[in-house]
Amino acid sequence: MSLPKSWLPAATMTRVILHWTGGAHVASILDRQHYHLIVEGDGNVVRGDLAILANQAPIRGNYAAHTLGCNSGSIGVSLASMAGAKVNPWNPGSHPTTAEQWAAGAEIVAELCQRYAIPVTPETVLSHAEVQETLGIRQRGKWDIARLAFDPSVFGARVVGDRFRRDVQAALDGARNRATVEPKGKAKAPDANAMELAAIVTAPVLNLRKTEDGAIVGKLPRGTRLAVLDHDRGWSEVRTPAGVLGFVASKYLTLDA
Ligand SMILES: [Zn+2]
Numbered sequence: 001m002s003l004p005k006s007w008l009p010a011a012t013m014t015r016v017i018l019h020w021t022g023g024a025h026v027a028s029i030l031d032r033q034h035y036h037l038i039v040e041g042d043g044n045v046v047r048g049d050l051a052i053l054a055n056q057a058p059i060r061g062n063y064a065a066h067t068l069g070c071n072s073g074s075i076g077v078s079l080a081s082m083a084g085a086k087v088n089p090w091n092p093g094s095h096p097t098t099a100e101q102w103a104a105g106a107e108i109v110a111e112l113c114q115r116y117a118i119p120v121t122p123e124t125v126l127s128h129a130e131v132q133e134t135l136g137i138r139q140r141g142k143w144d145i146a147r148l149a150f151d152p153s154v155f156g157a158r159v160v161g162d163r164f165r166r167d168v169q170a171a172l173d174g175a176r177n178r179a180t181v182e183p184k185g186k187a188k189a190p191d192a193n194a195m196e197l198a199a200i201v202t203a204p205v206l207n208l209r210k211t212e213d214g215a216i217v218g219k220l221p222r223g224t225r226l227a228v229l230d231h232d233r234g235w236s237e238v239r240t241p242a243g244v245l246g247f248v249a250s251k252y253l254t255l256d257a
Contacts, residue, residue, distance in 0.1 A: 003045065003111050007037075010230045010237040010247070011053040012211060013116040014073035015124040016109050017131065018164060019066060020082040020144040024095045027080050034066050035078040041095065043104035048076075052116075053212075067128055069137045075112055079105055079145070087143055096149030106164060110171035120169050122161065129157035197228040199236070203252035208240065212247050220248070225256060 021031045025041025031048070032038065036055070038046045050064040057072040066076030079101050084093035109125060118124050122134055129146040132139045145164075146157040154163055201224040208218035212235040220226070226238040226248070236250045 003037075003108060005230070007047050007052075008112075008115045009051055009053045010212065010235070011056045011116065012073070013052060013056065013075050013112075013118060015126070016075045016077055016112050016118060017067050017070065018105065018109065018125075018127045018145060019076060019078040020097060021078045021080045022085070022144070023080055023083050025080050025098075025101075031078060031080060034064055035076040036064050036066075037075075037077045037108060038080050039077070039101045039105045039108065040080045041098050041101055043098075043100040045104060045108055067131055067137075068139055070131055070135060075116070077105060077109055077112070082144070082149070085147075085149075087147075090147065090152070092147070092149040097145070099150040102148070102150065102164075103167070106167035107171045109164075109168045110175060113168065113172060114175065120165050120172065122158075122165070125165050125168055127157060127161050127164065130161045133157065198256040199226050199228050199238070199253040200224070200256050201226065201248075201252060202254050206248050206252045208238070208244065208246040208248055210246060214247065217246050218244060226253070228253070 023031060027038035027040060027046040033049055035048045036052050037048060040046060048064055050062060052075055054063040055071055055074055059072050063071055064076050065071055067074060079097050081095050081097040082093055083095045085091060112118065113120055126134055127145040128142045129144055131137055145160050146155060148154040148160055154160055201220050201222055204222050206220040207216045208220055209215060210217050226240060228236050228238055230237040231250055234250050235247050236253060237247055239245050
């Protein structure tokens, strides 16, 4: 699986929180308002209304509200499932989580971890049900995901979370192994380079920043040619001729054809 690049804007994100929607096997309007990514019952992935960047700390304006008191820096991924589920006695309801969506969830979370340099640890990749215990942030009796509908032998928030982290790590390892067997000569991200755009600085002096609208880390004179790695909401992530990575305001760039 590979998420569209436009779904993964440059942002500083610190963790991924996995949920279930408590709904049917398709993403609803409400689901799209609360999560960044929703995995449907057949493994299809739907983007939420709000970009991942909206939850970058400090949060300003509208953001995806998926975890009480823990949305800042948190990417919300949800498995569309578990409508009418009950803990005790255990009943997975009318739309149990499927093995396909669990696997797709692990794949996309692996992509997120890679894109945003999030390590796969209990504090940084966890289910909503683990948030209170692991991060000490009180939740209102949330038990997503303390039960695996397709494998009833796995239950308990931490046990399910460990299983998810193992699957995410396996997906990451698989992606790395595939990457290393690619017959490319260049050591430095050959695939990314192939897709890179180039742009020229048009302002007399352009500030290079550490993050979008963040601290100034350099000054780029007019005419400097930059590799554009990503862009979103008026900011471009660039690499300078000296190999320095940073962000610049896109309006002071012109594409170099
Ligand atoms: Zn939740």
